[in-house]
Amino acid sequence: MVAPVAVAVAATSALAKPSSLTCALVPSWQGLRGSLGPARSLQWPKKQRQCRRKAGGTSVTAQFELKPPPYPLDALEPHMSKETLEYHWGKHHRGYVDNLNKLIAGTELDELSLEDIILATYNKGDLLPPFNHAAQIWNHDFFWESMKPGGGGKPSGELLELINRDLGSFERFIEELRSAAATQFGSGWAWLA
Missing domain, CATH: 1.10.287.990 (Fe,Mn superoxide dismutase (SOD) domain)
Structure with missing residues (x-):
């Protein structure tokens, strides 16, 4: 059984073109802010940080x-x-x-x-x-x-259609995901974007 994989794989040139997975998942791409779900879940706005005054100073x-x-x-x-x-x-x-x-x-x-x-x-x-x-x-x-x-598990609908179109199959997607993560220097993060 394949463990849940969080939607992830390194963007390849095939995935980055218009009308590909990128466009299907994030129709109004706006960078990190608001493109991958609610902005509050992916951002660290300054208001979410604890602030404290340094003793004896104003900084x-x-x-x-x-x-x-x-x-x-x-x-x-x-x-x-x-x-x-x-x-x-x-x-x-x-x-x-x-x-x-x-x-x-x-x-x-x-x-x-x-x-x-x-x-x-x-x-x-x-x-x-x-x-x-x-x-x-x-x-x-x-x-x-x-x-x-x-x-x-395996996605369905438009996401699966685009994975099949751009990568050939869901199994190939999993192979690409694993390869992208395993060949990444450091911690091996790979995301489908």
Whole structure:
């Protein structure tokens, strides 16, 4: 049995052309904001960050908080156990959030949204800690939001038609997904967008 895969695969040139999977899934593409479901589920607007005044000063620091998955930690069993979620979300994901907060404290990144930190650090070629932690947080948030209790399995309707048209079959899609993730440097995130 194939475990639920969250809608994911690296975009290939075949998928990026108009009238392909991209257009079917996100008819009004607007970048990260509002394109992949409710903006509140994928974004870290500044208002979701805790702010506190530094003692004796007037500057403000903001901290990201670990967002809980949108379901109980045992809701994805038998595909993902409660213990797996407790470890992966509660320790691994939390580590990225805590470390990013430490890395950006007192820097020019301190007041930016998560997406803006990713863009700012990627675009200046600084792919080390701030970029890596911010990108890992975004990927984890998207991962948790992409799954639901009782979900998974083979899609149907227009999505399946487009997968079959662009990749030949659902089985080929799974192969491409696994290959994209396995050949990705680092954590191996791959998304269908």
